[in-house]
Amino acid sequence: MPSARYHARVVRPISGPDIENGTVIVDGNLISWVGPRADAPEGSDIELGDVILSPGLVNAHTHLDLTALRGRFNGLEFFAWIRALTAARQAMSPEELLESSGAGIREGLQAGITTFADTAPNDAPFEAMRELGVRGIAYREVFGPDPRQCAESMDALRVAVAATRPRETALVRVGVSPHAPYSVSDELFSEVAAFARRERLPLATHLAESEDESNLVSRGEGAFATFLRGRGIEVGARGRTPVEMLEKNQVLGANALLIHCVRCDPRDIVTIEKHWCGIATCPASNRTLGHGSAPVKAFLTAKIPLGVGSDSMASNDGMDMQREARLALGAQASEHAVWELAALGGARALRLDHLIGTLEPGKQADLAAFPLGANSSAPTRATFVAVAGRVLLDD
Numbered sequence: 001m002p003s004a005r006y007h008a009r010v011v012r013p014i015s016g017p018d019i020e021n022g023t024v025i026v027d028g029n030l031i032s033w034v035g036p037r038a039d040a041p042e043g044s045d046i047e048l049g050d051v052i053l054s055p056g057l058v059n060a061h062t063h064l065d066l067t068a069l070r071g072r073f074n075g076l077e078f079f080a081w082i083r084a085l086t087a088a089r090q091a092m093s094p095e096e097l098l099e100s101s102g103a104g105i106r107e108g109l110q111a112g113i114t115t116f117a118d119t120a121p122n123d124a125p126f127e128a129m130r131e132l133g134v135r136g137i138a139y140r141e142v143f144g145p146d147p148r149q150c151a152e153s154m155d156a157l158r159v160a161v162a163a164t165r166p167r168e169t170a171l172v173r174v175g176v177s178p179h180a181p182y183s184v185s186d187e188l189f190s191e192v193a194a195f196a197r198r199e200r201l202p203l204a205t206h207l208a209e210s211e212d213e214s215n216l217v218s219r220g221e222g223a224f225a226t227f228l229r230g231r232g233i234e235v236g237a238r239g240r241t242p243v244e245m246l247e248k249n250q251v252l253g254a255n256a257l258l259i260h261c262v263r264c265d266p267r268d269i270v271t272i273e274k275h276w277c278g279i280a281t282c283p284a285s286n287r288t289l290g291h292g293s294a295p296v297k298a299f300l301t302a303k304i305p306l307g308v309g310s311d312s313m314a315s316n317d318g319m320d321m322q323r324e325a326r327l328a329l330g331a332q333a334s335e336h337a338v339w340e341l342a343a344l345g346g347a348r349a350l351r352l353d354h355l356i357g358t359l360e361p362g363k364q365a366d367l368a369a370f371p372l373g374a375n376s377s378a379p380t381r382a383t384f385v386a387v388a389g390r391v392l393l394d395d
Ligand SMILES: [Zn+2]
Pocket: 061, 062, 063, 206, 259, 311, 312
């Protein structure tokens, strides 16, 4: 097959300055050349027109199977919201979960997203990512706030991982996700982390998202504490902060992705940096649920690998990584910083930056093109998307 020469008004490699009238050459699943069109080597021409051609964007935190529940529980406070959401998901059939996951991926593709980091207690997002040809990590969620449930939860996780792992592909990997401090005991956190290290699986966990969660972890108080006590579970202080609780349970490490991290103080940030964890920040979701905003500038100053995530469509109204990056960085951020966070930042946080996140020879041909001069307040729609050289969207 001859090389494909993708020509665009602007090529935005992220790894270097924009190239006016640029070309990206793709051989098979890899990028083989990036530069000005006038200097491009031979190949078959594909004119993308008046677009910005960039690396595919990375959605560093999704719950694709919840896409169908968009807007269903707007206005509920966090504790009631998460209970309503969990009950609604339990009522969905495997087919509905798969369909909902596929709808989420198609929406993501239209927003130029080529990589999804998804957490779910079922294999629907994993299957949908495989079917639709996108790149991703499907972190299998595990729950168990009662230490007495630990062995049972671990058995279920091992069975689920053993069933999906043989079906991993070059694009879609399996990980594990102890859900959150209010739904996972210390014992289960440390067992899942040990399992992930042994099996070399990436790990993701929701962390330091709400005030209720911080109250539970640091003092054994608040809405989650009351709920857990009502189920006969012993609740006490578990650590100075959620981050320190995870450190104590040996969850923090280079394979760990920490989702949210809204309530991180300077000591927590030093701890996250020391263990070289990635962070997925979800500013629109945090705002919708009234959790406040994460200390993104401090994360970046500490050089913590940081990506942006939409979170589920039950706490967001769309997947727009440029918008998430603008919300995370603030209005004064440069366009370069916004795009870097939306593409390379997520790749770094997921430890995939050796494969994706920039347009450079040798990297995977995950590409997205966006109309030039699009109104930045409107959702950012892509006109062309490819993953590993395969075209998935072409308007
Ligand atoms: Zn989430």
